[in-house]
Amino acid sequence: MPRRSAKSRKIDGPAxxxxxxxxxxxxxxxxxxxxxxxxxxxxQRLSLGWLLFSRxxxxxxAEILQDEAQASNVPVxxxxxYNNLHQFTxxxxxxxxxxxxxxxxxxxxxxxxxxxxxxxxxxxxxxxxIDLLNLPPPPAGKAVAAVEVVVRLRDAPAA
Amino acid sequence: MPRRSAKSRKIDGPAxxxxxxxxxxxxxxxxxxxxxxxxxxxxQRLSLGWLLFSRxxxxxxAEILQDEAQASNVPVxxxxxYNNLHQFTxxxxxxxxxxxxxxxxxxxxxxxxxxxxxxxxxxxxxxxxIDLLNLPPPPAGKAVAAVEVVVRLRDAPAA
DNA sequence: TTAGATGCAAATGGTTTGCATGCGT
DNA sequence: ACGCATGCAAACCATTTGCATCTAA
Numbered sequence: 452m453p454r455r456s457a458k459s460r461k462i463d464g465p466a467x468x469x470x471x472x473x474x475x476x477x478x479x480x481x482x483x484x485x486x487x488x489x490x491x492x493x494x495q496r497l498s499l500g501w502l503l504f505s506r507x508x509x510x511x512x513a514e515i516l517q518d519e520a521q522a523s524n525v526p527v528x529x530x531x532x533y534n535n536l537h538q539f540t541x542x543x544x545x546x547x548x549x550x551x552x553x554x555x556x557x558x559x560x561x562x563x564x565x566x567x568x569x570x571x572x573x574x575x576x577x578x579x580x581i582d583l584l585n586l587p588p589p590p591a592g593k594a595v596a597a598v599e600v601v602v603r604l605r606d607a608p609a610a
Numbered sequence: 611m612p613r614r615s616a617k618s619r620k621i622d623g624p625a626x627x628x629x630x631x632x633x634x635x636x637x638x639x640x641x642x643x644x645x646x647x648x649x650x651x652x653x654q655r656l657s658l659g660w661l662l663f664s665r666x667x668x669x670x671x672a673e674i675l676q677d678e679a680q681a682s683n684v685p686v687x688x689x690x691x692y693n694n695l696h697q698f699t700x701x702x703x704x705x706x707x708x709x710x711x712x713x714x715x716x717x718x719x720x721x722x723x724x725x726x727x728x729x730x731x732x733x734x735x736x737x738x739x740i741d742l743l744n745l746p747p748p749p750a751g752k753a754v755a756a757v758e759v760v761v762r763l764r765d766a767p768a769a
Numbered sequence: 770t771t772a773g774a775t776g777c778a779a780a781t782g783g784t785t786t787g788c789a790t791g792c793g794t
Numbered sequence: 795a796c797g798c799a800t801g802c803a804a805a806c807c808a809t810t811t812g813c814a815t816c817t818a819a
Binding site for chain 1: 798799800801802803808809
């Protein structure tokens with residue numbers, strides 16, 4: 452489902468891009484993502500997508516995203532942010548994470564992986580071998596849809 | 611729900627009530643639990659504790675607990691329910707579980723175990739060997755405080 | 770008597786929704 | 795033009811808080 456993350460494919464893009472060659476490439480991939488998902492490349496949506504997907508794996512809340520948008524001089528209403536966050540999630544290019552009952556986090560990394568929770572922030576667990584957990588068989592008539600692992604960390608004992 | 615007058619507050623009777631010897635024992639254990647936690651054995655708290663801990667492992671929300679209390683003719687305000695739920699959690703006799711961003715579940719089983727999430731309901735995973743997952747070492751200065759695993763299930767493919 | 774517990778209502782805060790306007794196709 | 799997208803504000807809803815009133819010790 453998830454498309455390849457926007458890694459550095461071809462930094463020296465076509466010089467004909469009116470917005471700058473460096474930006475052009477990833478920006479184009481973003482438009483492709485939206486096209487495949489059937490989402491219009493709106494200004495706000497492109498801005499949000501840019502903030503989300505042009506810098507590697509990220510975990511953020513709607514509020515954080517709004518702050519970043521503002522900082523980038525891209526005023527977007529909270530409602531629109533939520534709309535897009537959910538549309539992205541539905542399109543499989545974003546992942547929703549429930550870490551506590553108060554905030555909803557979104558993860559730009561849709562690949563199978565899990566998280567450390569440190570001081571209220573999410574950190575990817577850098578190896579995926581965790582799926583080796585010997586799960587008992589699910590109840591009859593059911594199949595595993597997703598496995599979510601959150602490892603809560605605390606300050607190490609003074610030792 | 612209107613508060614009952616001080617007169618009509620017959621909950622389920624104190625320990626001396628003719629509830630049977632089997633029940634009496636667990637009720638005593640409940641009082642012990644509270645005593646150890648430094649929690650006063652008030653009517654409401656005992657009632658909530660009774661609903662929570664006298665029937666084995668349970669997963670419930672504040673609302674569910676309130677409904678059960680009502681059904682048992684034990685009027686308890688929602689605020690008090692939340693208070694006690696959190697106090698129990700702090701005392702280590704209850705466990706808080708974040709399964710989605712909207713509701714907070716509480717688990718009467720505080721032993722290390724994990725959950726299936728089926729159709730919005732939590733089900734204990736009947737094997738504890740899952741902790742064998744080979745976690746990568748936590749970041750420097752941090753230690754694992756808890757590992758939470760939620761396995762989301764969906765209807766199995768028709769096959 | 771007194772610190773803790775309870776109840777009620779109001780406040781909170783993240784998220785959602787209704788509806789008029791704006792913009793991509 | 796058509797229809798999705800956006801913005802604003804009000805609506806929602808689970809949870810929390812303020813405060814006056816009880817109650818266990």
